[in-house]
Amino acid sequence: MKSVPHLKKKNLIILGLLFLLLLSVLLSVMTGSVHLPLGLTGKILLSHLPFLHLEPTWTIAQATIVWQLRLPRVFLALLVGAMLSSAGVSFQGILRNPLADPYILGISVGAALGAASSMIFFRHSYLGQFSIPLFSFLGGLLSLAFVLMLSKQRGQHDRETLILAGVVVQSLIGAFLSFLIAVSGQQMQEIVFWMMGSLANRSWSDVALLVPYFIIGILYLLLQERDLNVISLGERAATHLGMNVEKKKVGILIIGSLLTSAAVSVVGIIGFVGLIVPHLMRLVVGPDHRILLPVSTLAGAIFLLWSDTLARNLLNSQEIPIGVITAFVGAPFFAYFLKRSLRRG
Amino acid sequence: MSEFSIQKVSHHFGDFPVLQDISFEIEKGEIFGIIGPNGSGKSTLIRAMSGLFTPDSGEILLEDHPLAQFSKKNLARRIAVLEQEGPAPLPFTVEQIVGMGRYPWLKPFADLSAHDHQMIENVLKNLELWDKRFQKVSTLSGGQCQLVSLARSMVQEPDILILDEPTTYLDIGHQILVMEHVRHWQLENKLTVIMVLHDLNLAGQYCHKLLLLDQGHVKKWGTTEEVLEETTLTQVYKTDLIKIKHPTLGVPQFLLTSR
Numbered sequence: 001m002k003s004v005p006h007l008k009k010k011n012l013i014i015l016g017l018l019f020l021l022l023l024s025v026l027l028s029v030m031t032g033s034v035h036l037p038l039g040l041t042g043k044i045l046l047s048h049l050p051f052l053h054l055e056p057t058w059t060i061a062q063a064t065i066v067w068q069l070r071l072p073r074v075f076l077a078l079l080v081g082a083m084l085s086s087a088g089v090s091f092q093g094i095l096r097n098p099l100a101d102p103y104i105l106g107i108s109v110g111a112a113l114g115a116a117s118s119m120i121f122f123r124h125s126y127l128g129q130f131s132i133p134l135f136s137f138l139g140g141l142l143s144l145a146f147v148l149m150l151s152k153q154r155g156q157h158d159r160e161t162l163i164l165a166g167v168v169v170q171s172l173i174g175a176f177l178s179f180l181i182a183v184s185g186q187q188m189q190e191i192v193f194w195m196m197g198s199l200a201n202r203s204w205s206d207v208a209l210l211v212p213y214f215i216i217g218i219l220y221l222l223l224q225e226r227d228l229n230v231i232s233l234g235e236r237a238a239t240h241l242g243m244n245v246e247k248k249k250v251g252i253l254i255i256g257s258l259l260t261s262a263a264v265s266v267v268g269i270i271g272f273v274g275l276i277v278p279h280l281m282r283l284v285v286g287p288d289h290r291i292l293l294p295v296s297t298l299a300g301a302i303f304l305l306w307s308d309t310l311a312r313n314l315l316n317s318q319e320i321p322i323g324v325i326t327a328f329v330g331a332p333f334f335a336y337f338l339k340r341s342l343r344r345g
Numbered sequence: 346m347s348e349f350s351i352q353k354v355s356h357h358f359g360d361f362p363v364l365q366d367i368s369f370e371i372e373k374g375e376i377f378g379i380i381g382p383n384g385s386g387k388s389t390l391i392r393a394m395s396g397l398f399t400p401d402s403g404e405i406l407l408e409d410h411p412l413a414q415f416s417k418k419n420l421a422r423r424i425a426v427l428e429q430e431g432p433a434p435l436p437f438t439v440e441q442i443v444g445m446g447r448y449p450w451l452k453p454f455a456d457l458s459a460h461d462h463q464m465i466e467n468v469l470k471n472l473e474l475w476d477k478r479f480q481k482v483s484t485l486s487g488g489q490c491q492l493v494s495l496a497r498s499m500v501q502e503p504d505i506l507i508l509d510e511p512t513t514y515l516d517i518g519h520q521i522l523v524m525e526h527v528r529h530w531q532l533e534n535k536l537t538v539i540m541v542l543h544d545l546n547l548a549g550q551y552c553h554k555l556l557l558l559d560q561g562h563v564k565k566w567g568t569t570e571e572v573l574e575e576t577t578l579t580q581v582y583k584t585d586l587i588k589i590k591h592p593t594l595g596v597p598q599f600l601l602t603s604r
Contacts, residue, residue: 223454230445232435237428239397241501242421242449287436 010291013284017298021078024302028077028309029070036062045071072204077308078301079210080199080263081273083217085300087256088274089293090221093228094252096235099163099337101274102260106143106169108269111261113177114139116191120184133209136265140257143169148253163338197270197323199308206266213262220255221293224248228289270304270323272330277303279337346409348373348505348537349394354403356389363389364400365561371554373504376531376538378552378569380545382582385558387541388509394539395426395507421449425503427494429510434483439474439493440465442482446500461500468499472526488519495526506530508540512547520544524551549573549596557581573597 030041040058044066047054056063084102091100102108118135150165151158181191227248231238235245263270277300278292285291304322307329311322349371356364363386371377379387393400396412405412407423415423425446435442447461457465469475472492477485482493491511498506506527512520528551531538542548548555548569555572557565559581565572575588578599585602 226448226451226454229437229441230448232433232437233442233445234433236397237426239417240395240421240424240426241445242416242418244417288441 009285010295013291013295014298017295017302021298021302021305024305024309025074025078028074028305029066031309031313032065032070034062034065036065041066068203072207073199073202073308074305075207076199076202076210076267077305079207079214080267080270081277081300081302081304081307082297083210083214083259083263083300084270084273085277085303086218086221086293086297087259088300089278089289089296090224090228090252090256091274092278093289094231094249094256095162096232097162098279099275099334101272102140102256103269103271103274104163104334105147105166106173107140107147107257107260108264108271109170109173109177110143110146111136111140111257111264112195112269113173113180114142114261115265116177116180116184116195119191120180120187130209133213133262133265137258137261139173140261140264141254143173144253144257146172193321194268196321197268197326198311198319198321199267200312200319202266210262210266213258217255217259217262218297221252224252225289225293228252228293229287232287268321268323270326272326272334273300273304275337276326276330276333279333347371348408349539350404350406350409351390351394352404352406354390354393354400354405356393356400356402363561364393367403367558367561367563369556369563369566371537371539373537374531374535375553376528376540376551378548378555379539379541379558380543380548380555380572381558381564384560386561387558390558391507391509391539391541395424396420418449421501421503423503424505424507425498425501427491427498427506427508427511429513430487430490436481436483438479438481439485439496440469440478442493443469443474443478443496443500446497449501464502465500468496472496472499487514488516488522491515491519491523492526495523499530503536505537505539508538510541510543512542512544520547527551545573545578546598549598550591550594570597573599 026038026041026045029045030036030038040062043054044058044063047056048067088101091102091105092098114135114137115132117139118132122131122135146169147162147165150168151162153161177195181188181195184191227243230241230243231245231248233241238245260274278296281292281296281299285295304326307325308322311320311325314320347370351367351369354364354367355362367386367390379390381387392398394405394412396415396417399413407415412420444457444461444465447457447465450461451457466475469478472495474489474492474496477489482490485493491514508527511523511527515523524547527538530536540552542552552569554567555565555569556563557572557577564581565574565577573588575586579586585604587600587602589598589600590596591598
């Protein structure tokens with residue numbers, strides 16, 4: 001009895017997901033305008049492992065497709081999926097609201113406003129690429145502060161009010177963003193396409209830019225698993241158990257926003273990931289954040305990888321923005337949960 | 346030295362005075378009841394005593410130290426609070442919810458130890474929840490939920506238990522069950538119990554001392570026999586009461602009279 005039975009299940013599920021992730025990577029790298037056979041793809045990937053010296057049976061072009069075009073994109077999808085999904089779980093946990101998600105609460109659009117400002121006003125500053133995530137983060141925090149202020153009533157964040165506050169902030173900040181884009185002249189098209197959410201034309205340097213945010217954010221959240229469980233008893237009950245709830249809330253919401261903003265600054269707005277994935281995983285593994293958080297992180301990575309693979313393969317002639325794909329899946333999902341949540345009162 | 350000392354505590358919600366110049370003491374190991382009509386300030390008072398907020402003026406001392414000086418964690422090791430309703434209908438299992446009671450004792454990021462698990466097992470068996478330990482709390486009845494909350498308070502190992510109308514939503518069977526478990530625990534561990542009660546008859550049976558609040562003032566403070574007195578209560582509750590002696594226990598009980 002000493003080890004809780006469902007925690008044994010945890011390792012099994014995580015192993016299963018890791019296997020699924022590897023398989024997805026392989027399949028995703030294979031597919032595209034140029035189809036690469038499974039064996040060849042595997043060999044090209046393995047050839048970069050230190051101790052293996054494989055005789056090259058592939059062309060330089062094929063190696064370039066794998067290493068310079070597809071693999072960075074695959075990694076980016078995995079990172080962004082993991083970041084958005086774990087941010088979703090932590091928002092839902094700390095706000096005790098199944099509909100709370102950085103996208104729905106307007107954090108993503110705030111981050112986009114920050115990033116777009118940086119692109120337009122600081123394009124030639126020596127901070128260059130690095131100022132974008134920073135401004136993105138500031139924009140995300142601005143939205144967060146707005147939403148929390150709007151929805152706070154008697155010290156509580158009521159379920160429906162929180163979502164409504166998100167709508168208000170999204171429209172307001174969205175208007176700012178549209179204005180900014182309208183007057184941005186030459187860069188307009190570039191910014192518009194980036195905003196719709198896309199992983200096209202990204203390189204290893206974009207991946208490298210996200211890795212530190214990913215590591216800091218995920219590590220921080222993984223250390224909060226138990227506290228997220230305790231807070232589901234209610235804020236007052238958690239206080240009686242010795243938790244400094246306000247401090248915890250601020251910390252987790254800021255880190256969740258950081259993860260979201262960093263992702264937005266590189267790939268634009270991709271909605272609903274933080275809503276869909278945690279919900280499905282909650283159905284599978286239950287509410288215990290010690291399992292839910294790592295499992296949702298992995299599942300989010302896989303989900304976004306498949307969404308992106310679809311985005312670049314569904315139409316022959318052109319790519320679909322990945323935000324469109326996740327919204328097609330996510331919006332009906334959101335509608336269903338909203339309905340269910342309202343019914344419960 | 347008294348365990349709790351409340352000295353001239355006053356508090357306002359906006360312009361409305363909820364607590365006015367409240368003073369009393371609670372001794373270690375006693376069951377202390379707080380009674381009074383709706384809106385008399387009972388819940389506000391025990392929320393202040395459990396450290397949820399600091400009142401506008403006056404002092405609350407826990408073993409001679411101001412309550413505000415205790416860290417949240419230290420306070421949670423001393424005081425457990427059982428709220429009116431059990432836990433929200435969560436999909437966590439009974440065992441998981443009860444295990445959360447160990448939270449204030451766990452080292453940062455450490456998991457439950459073998460000792461913790463043993464204690465949880467004992468408490469679950471003691472409250473006859475052992476068979477339900479893998480059941481989700483959301484599937485339990487209100488009475489069973491309150492027992493789960495009580496179990497969670499027990500594994501918290503407090504010196505003081507604060508209960509806010511613990512029997513409000515329970516049938517009479519569960520009311521007595523919860524109160525008996527509390528009394529048994531209090532006797533075994535020299536626990537100090539502070540509870541807000543609506544039911545004067547339960548107060549008469551279980552409390553050693555009582556505090557009667559009326560519109561934010563202390564109306565009466567003393568032994569149960571002293572406070573449960575017909576004229577004052579009739580006046581405070583604006584209801585005709587008939588006091589009788591419990592036929593077997595000999596404690597004061599009240600009958601209501603319809604108009």
